[in-house]
Amino acid sequence: MNVTSATEVKYLKGVGPQRAALFASRGIYTVADLLLYLPFRYEDRIRFNRIEEIAPGGTYTIHGTVADEGIARFSRGRGAIFHLVIRDSTGTLACRFFHGGYLQGRFRIGQAMVVHGKADLDPRRPGRIEMINPQYELLGADAADSTEMGRIVPIYEAIDNLSSRVLRRIIYGALQNLFAAPLDALPASLLARYDFPARGDALRFVHFPPSDVPLELLNQFRSPAHRRLIFEELFLYQLSLALRRKEVERHPGISFRVREPRVREALKRILPFKPTDAQKRVLAEIAADLEKPTSMHRLLQGDVGSGKTIVALEAATIVIENGYQAALMAPTEILAVQHFLSARRVFAASGYNVELLISGLKAQQKQGVLERMRAGEAQFVVGTHALLEEPAGFTRLGLVIVDEQHRFGVLQRKRLMEKGVAPDVLVMTATPIPRTLALTLYGDLDVSVIDQMPPGRTPIETRWSAPEHLPGVWDFVARELRKGRQAYVVYPVIEQSKSNEAQLSLKSAIVEYERLQKSVFPRMRVGLLHGRMKSEEKEQAMETFRRGDLQILVSTTVIEVGVDVPNATIMVIEHAERFGLSQLHQLRGRIGRGAEKSTCLLIAPQNVSEDARERLETMVATNDGFVIAEADLRLRGPGEFFGTRQHGSLGFHIANPLRDRELLELARREAFLLLENPEEEQERLRLFQTLDPGWQRRYQLASVG
Ligand code: ADP
Numbered sequence: 001m002n003v004t005s006a007t008e009v010k011y012l013k014g015v016g017p018q019r020a021a022l023f024a025s026r027g028i029y030t031v032a033d034l035l036l037y038l039p040f041r042y043e044d045r046i047r048f049n050r051i052e053e054i055a056p057g058g059t060y061t062i063h064g065t066v067a068d069e070g071i072a073r074f075s076r077g078r079g080a081i082f083h084l085v086i087r088d089s090t091g092t093l094a095c096r097f098f099h100g101g102y103l104q105g106r107f108r109i110g111q112a113m114v115v116h117g118k119a120d121l122d123p124r125r126p127g128r129i130e131m132i133n134p135q136y137e138l139l140g141a142d143a144a145d146s147t148e149m150g151r152i153v154p155i156y157e158a159i160d161n162l163s164s165r166v167l168r169r170i171i172y173g174a175l176q177n178l179f180a181a182p183l184d185a186l187p188a189s190l191l192a193r194y195d196f197p198a199r200g201d202a203l204r205f206v207h208f209p210p211s212d213v214p215l216e217l218l219n220q221f222r223s224p225a226h227r228r229l230i231f232e233e234l235f236l237y238q239l240s241l242a243l244r245r246k247e248v249e250r251h252p253g254i255s256f257r258v259r260e261p262r263v264r265e266a267l268k269r270i271l272p273f274k275p276t277d278a279q280k281r282v283l284a285e286i287a288a289d290l291e292k293p294t295s296m297h298r299l300l301q302g303d304v305g306s307g308k309t310i311v312a313l314e315a316a317t318i319v320i321e322n323g324y325q326a327a328l329m330a331p332t333e334i335l336a337v338q339h340f341l342s343a344r345r346v347f348a349a350s351g352y353n354v355e356l357l358i359s360g361l362k363a364q365q366k367q368g369v370l371e372r373m374r375a376g377e378a379q380f381v382v383g384t385h386a387l388l389e390e391p392a393g394f395t396r397l398g399l400v401i402v403d404e405q406h407r408f409g410v411l412q413r414k415r416l417m418e419k420g421v422a423p424d425v426l427v428m429t430a431t432p433i434p435r436t437l438a439l440t441l442y443g444d445l446d447v448s449v450i451d452q453m454p455p456g457r458t459p460i461e462t463r464w465s466a467p468e469h470l471p472g473v474w475d476f477v478a479r480e481l482r483k484g485r486q487a488y489v490v491y492p493v494i495e496q497s498k499s500n501e502a503q504l505s506l507k508s509a510i511v512e513y514e515r516l517q518k519s520v521f522p523r524m525r526v527g528l529l530h531g532r533m534k535s536e537e538k539e540q541a542m543e544t545f546r547r548g549d550l551q552i553l554v555s556t557t558v559i560e561v562g563v564d565v566p567n568a569t570i571m572v573i574e575h576a577e578r579f580g581l582s583q584l585h586q587l588r589g590r591i592g593r594g595a596e597k598s599t600c601l602l603i604a605p606q607n608v609s610e611d612a613r614e615r616l617e618t619m620v621a622t623n624d625g626f627v628i629a630e631a632d633l634r635l636r637g638p639g640e641f642f643g644t645r646q647h648g649s650l651g652f653h654i655a656n657p658l659r660d661r662e663l664l665e666l667a668r669r670e671a672f673l674l675l676e677n678p679e680e681e682q683e684r685l686r687l688f689q690t691l692d693p694g695w696q697r698r699y700q701l702a703s704v705g
């Protein structure tokens with residue numbers, strides 16, 4: 001059978017309707033899709049390790065037969081442990097699979113198999129070596145099967161019950177019968193410049209590499225074939241961003257007047273302090289964008305507390321002075337309310353009409369706001385995602401500001417933009433993103449960075465204390481409160497959940513609030529703030545704390561973003577090991593906002609997991625948001641880092657923006673170059689024809705500014 005890249009997988013040998021459905025669940029419909037399902041690891045099955053040479057700590061691949069198997073059950077919710085013993089001519093090796101009940105009946109004594117994993121000392125039997133949860137593959141009766149033995153073998157992530165072994169055969173078959181080389185999306189000039197193999201060759205290579213390629217190179221995705229495929233993916237992605245960028249530039253936007261004396265005076269009027277040089281520079285960049293007849297699409301990055309808000313309000317001032325409306329979208333009601341209050345304060349002298357739109361408003365109030373928005377009377381509207389809902393509309397929306405961007409999905413951003421005619425867009429993020437990832441996620445945005453803190457800040461001191469030392473911690477807090485300071489105490493959960501075993505042992509905001517007020521700080525005024533309180537209650541608690549009428553605010557992560565009370569200088573975070581690194585940094589950003597010295601106390605036991613230790617130690621070691629973002633990214637990987645919603649739109653098959661920084665930069669340069677160069681017009685046309693709809697769908701989503 002002749003196969004081309006367009007052949008549907010359901011016509012491949014070994015694939016029936018059921019398997020085709022499994023493939024479809026991973027977006028694999030055609031051979032072209034299938035060939036992009038790359039092995040995540042390679043195993044050398046030419047030279048196996050011998051069981052006798054295994055030492056603890058090493059990683060080994062063993063070829064042997066099943067010598068024994070069985071199952072042991074444990075109570076305390078640990079599930080079953082499956083035992084397997086494998087034998088080769090030099091000895092036997094014990095393997096244990098936790099939660100391995102499903103493995104029962106899968107192995108026959110004497111059956112040939114390969115296991116791969118890390119060897120450890122068996123804690124129960126000194127001197128004995130075992131493998132925990134190794135990867136394994138049962139071998140077919142036909143031991144000479146060329147796909148699974150005697151070569152470097154590709155290991156694929158199973159798709160439900162489509163095991164690595166089955167996938168390998170299907171892909172092998174497809175490659176064997178591949179009639180024509182798949183279209184090469186990369187321009188020939190690029191291939192030559194970087195010495196990249198042709199697409200077809202690269203695909204064959206990454207699935208079934210020749211035996212003389214160093215395993216390391218393959219496993220690190222660093223072979224020329226891997227690099228070419230990674231580059232291709234990043235290049236096409238960047239090209240779509242570049243295209244989108246061009247498209248935006250073609251559409252006429254609003255050209256705001258920024259130089260008129262009236263505008264300058266309005267800008268001066270709102271400044272409550274002398275802006276930092278970084279703030280001035282960034283405002284100049286924004287003002288230049290606003291002045292241009294094309295729409296602004298700019299990402300404003302700055303660490304927590306660097307003073308992004310005032311810059312956003314200055315941008316709004318320009319827009320409002322030009323007779324347009326501006327909107328600011330915040331991710332939480334608390335933050336929206338806070339922005340609303342500070343905007344009203346800042347704009348008081350200018351006499352702008354500032355409105356708040358959140359779902360917690362009374363129906364009548366809301367109606368009023370919506371009417372004033374539609375009538376164009378509402379000049380600055382602050383809100384949550386309520387701004388996105390159907391009835392919200394503007395007459396002359398000139399600027400959309402999105403705060404704490406990474407909490408909004410790209411589609412939400414797009415919806416807000418569509419409420420105006422080509423409005424300018426300013427996206428603000430307090431989680432500084434390393435440049436490479438900014439390029440990936442917001443490749444069609446210009447980036448401004450506030451890389452300087454307002455003057456007079458004393459760096460925050462961060463300490464890690466064990467729960468046993470809490471009494472001392474509370475003594476310290478009490479001393480600071482007596483000096484007139486205020487404190488946050490943060491808990492990971494609102495209340496204990498009986499249904500969730502993992503949360504049962506966690507202290508909760510509600511319980512600890514009562515306990516702290518009653519037994520620890522009876523003479524202090526303690527308040528409570530969490531996400532399940534009504535909007536009014538939340539507002540009330542925040543406002544009382546802001547006024548200084550509360551000395552301690554017990555809270556959950558709802559205070560993570562934006563809350564700004566300069567007199568609060570103490571933060572205690574209990575169960576600090578439970579929080580992500582960026583989250584801890586955001587939380588800590590609530591203090592250190594005034595001239596007084598601030599202290600952050602992370603409460604966590606000494607014996608935490610390796611990752612948790614690294615998070616806590618990073619927090620203690622640095623206040624630099626960029627360093628923290630890099631560490632967080634490294635610890636969690638880009639998918640987790642951005643939350644699943646963003647990850648879906650990142651959706652690379654092969655590339656990993658973190659690992660492949662250097663190729664990403666290269667791809668970006670080449671993609672933008674191609675669009676700049678009119679002589680490459682033909683090349684470009686050809687290229688876009690090769691972009692299949694799947695790619696295009698993904699890029700559209702990923703590149704919404
Ligand atoms: P973020 O970048 O985290 O949004 P904010 O805009 O909330 O930071 O600013 C943090 C605090 O610093 C606010 O209280 C703000 O009024 C103050 N601030 C901002 N810029 C300056 C400045 N140039 N000089 C003095 N204080 C400033």
Ligand code: MG
Binds near residue numbers: 430
């Ligand atoms: Mg902010």
